[in-house]
Structure formats: C-alpha cells, structure tokens
Amino acid sequence: MDMQKFRENAWNGLWKQNTGLAQLLGLCPILAISTSMVNAVSLGLATVLVMAMVNLAVASLRNFIPYEIRIPIFVLIIAALVTMVDLAFNAWLHGLYLVLGIFIPLITTNCIVLARVEAYAAKNDALSSTVDGLMMGLGLVWVLALLGGIRELAGSGTLFSGIDMIVPGLSAIQLFGDDYPGFLIAILPPGAFFALGVLIAAFNWINQRAAARHRAHPQPAAEAPAAG
Template sequence: MNMQTFRESAFNGLWKQNPGLAQLLGLCPILAISTNMVNAVSLGLATILVMALANLAVASLRNFIPYEIRIPVFILIIAALVTVVDLAFNAWLHSLYLVLGIFIPLIVTNCIVLARVEAFAAKNDALSSTIDGLLMGLGLLWVLAVLGGIRELIGTGTLFSGIEMIFPDASALVIFGDDYPGFLITILPPGAFFALGCLIALYNAINTRLAARARMRPAASAEAESATPEARPAAG
C-alpha cells in the first residue's frame, strides 16, 4: 500500500464512508451504548480490534475459502475473534464488561464488520485489509466518542464517567458543577436519536459546503485565465 492509497483509505474510513454517519451501519450499538464517553469508546476499541483481525484473517485465507460458503466462514471467523475479546473483557475489565453487556457479543452480527470483510478483505491483500479495518474502526470510534461525550456532557454535566472501571485511581471530570440538574432526555433513547441526527446534519452540511467549494475552483481558475492578457509577439 503506497501513501496515496493510504490517504484514500484514511479519508474513506474516517469521513467519506464513515460507518456511523455515511453508511448508517451498526446503529443499534451506536445509539444504545453511547450514554457516556467511556462506554462508547470502550465498545469502539473492541470493534476496531475485531475488524482489524477479521480483515487480516479473511484476507490471508481468501484464496482457500470456497465462494459458496464464504459468508458462514466469515461469520465463524468474526465469532471466534469476538469470543476472545468478550473473554478478555470479562477477565481484565469485569466491571466494564457488565456495563457493556450483550453489545460485545453482538459485534458478531454488526453490519460494519461483515460489510468490510465482504467488500474489502475478501478481495485485497492482508496488509491493506488490516489497515482498512483499523481506519473504518477509527471512523466508528470518533463518532461514538463525540456522541457519547455530547450525551454525557449535556445529560449529567460530566465527562469520562465510569473511567474508574478501567483506571481505578481516575475519576470523572465535573464540567458544570455538582449543582447541575442534568438534562435527562439526552441520556435516554430519544436523546440518542436527536444527538445522532444533529451529527448527521452537521456532516451533510460540511460535505455540501466542501462540494460547493470544489465546484467553484474550476470556475475561478477559468476566470483567472480569461482575465490574463495573452503574450504578444515582440515587434520586429
């Protein structure tokens, strides 16, 4: 993978084909687990690990997997990796494991993971596929982090609530003070839809503005060229 290909993959994963904002995949965990930033980022990191390793495994074995049974084999590979991640959370981050609950095993059925395995890893080399999985996962991670941060900040006035489940000596940041009454609807299911809808609207507005600027550049260049006087031959 050369630098140009890497830049294209990074732009696609982080922005153009962002799983949460552009493709609208995996909305169930995005909406359900983003009640605070710690939960959202933890699930995002678990998904990144599964996506990268699943893409690596499928890309390495793609020439040995019969086309007719590729989907069951892909799901089996993803399920094995999710089982490892699930057991690791249970062993080393048990409190967080109890909070995330069923959403770690549900990574097996997450459309984001299976879509990238089928669309990219099954057709490309191992290195490119692993990088693609990482970048797509990072695209989902920043959406989860922003969504969880917004909901937690408005809903409870804090950030990193629950961080002690990962780092026992850490504590949440109180942004609006202890007397902040909170805005309950933000951390309820309706608040998840409202917050994600605002993010998607902002994403579309930025894309529209960028597209308008891209259309204006050729017109501006043409006007500049037409305004430049042509060089005249020197008189003999």
C-alpha cells in the same frame, strides 16, 4: 501497500465512508451504548480490534474459502475473534465488561464488520485489508466518542464517567457543578436519535460546503508535457 492507497483507506474510513454518519451501519450499538463517552469509546475500540483482526484473517485466507459458503465462514471467523475479545474484556476490564454486557458479543452480528469483510477484505491483500478495518473502526470510534460526550455532558454535566473502570484512581470531570439538574432526555433513547441526527446533519453540511468550494475553485488540470 503504497502511501496513496493508505491515504485513500484512511480518508474513506475516517470520513468519506464513515460507518456511523455516511453508511448508517451498526446503529443499534451506536444508539444504545453511547450514554457516556467511556462506554461508547470502549465498545468502539473493541470493534476496531475485531475489524482489524477479522480483515487480516479473511484477507489471508480468501484464496482458500469457497465462494459459495463464504458468508458462513466469515461469520465463523468473526464469532471466534469476538469471543477472544469478549474473554479479554472479562479478564482484564471486568467492571467495563459488566457495563457493556451483551454488546460485545453482538459485535458478531454487527453489519459494519461483515460489510467490510465482504466488500474489501475478501478482495484485497492482508496489509491493506487490515488498514481498512482499522480505519473503518476508528471512524466509528470518533463518532461514538462525540456522541457519547454530547449525551453525557448534556445529561449529567460530566465527562469520562466510569473512567475508573479502566484506570483506577481517575474520576469523571464535573463541568457544570454538583447542582446541575441534568437533561434527562439526553441519556434516554430519544436523546440518542436527536444527537445522532444533529451529527449527520453537520456531516452532510460540511460535505456540501466542501463540494461547493471545489466547484467554485476547481483544481487546475496538470499540463500535458510538450511534444518533443
């Protein structure tokens, strides 16, 4: 895998084809679990792990999978690896496992995972497919982190609430003081839609500004070599 392809995969996953802001995939966990930054990032990292492993497995086995039954086999592979991640959370991060609940097993049906397997891993080599899954997952993580941070900060005035479930001894950061009344709608379902809408609007605005700058200042074409 050359550096150019790595950069392309990274740019597509982190920004251009961002699953949360550009493709609008996996909205159920994005909206449901992003009530705090810790919860959102934890589910995002679980999804990253699953996507990287699934893409690696499918890309390695793609030549042995009959085309006609590829989707059931993909789902079976995803379900097996999600079960491994679910059991790992239950064993080593039990408090967080209880908070995330059904959303870890539901990674199996997350259209982000199956979409990347079908669109990329089933057609490319193992290394580039693993990088693609990793970058697509990390693109989801930063969206979840930002969304969870905004909702937690507005809703309760804290950041990193629940961090003690991952690192015992650490506690949340109280930014607005103990007397902050909280903005209840921020941590309710309507707040998730409002916050995600703002992020999508900002994402589109940044892309439009970048496209306008590119049109105003186009890159000069490389000069053709002089004829000998």
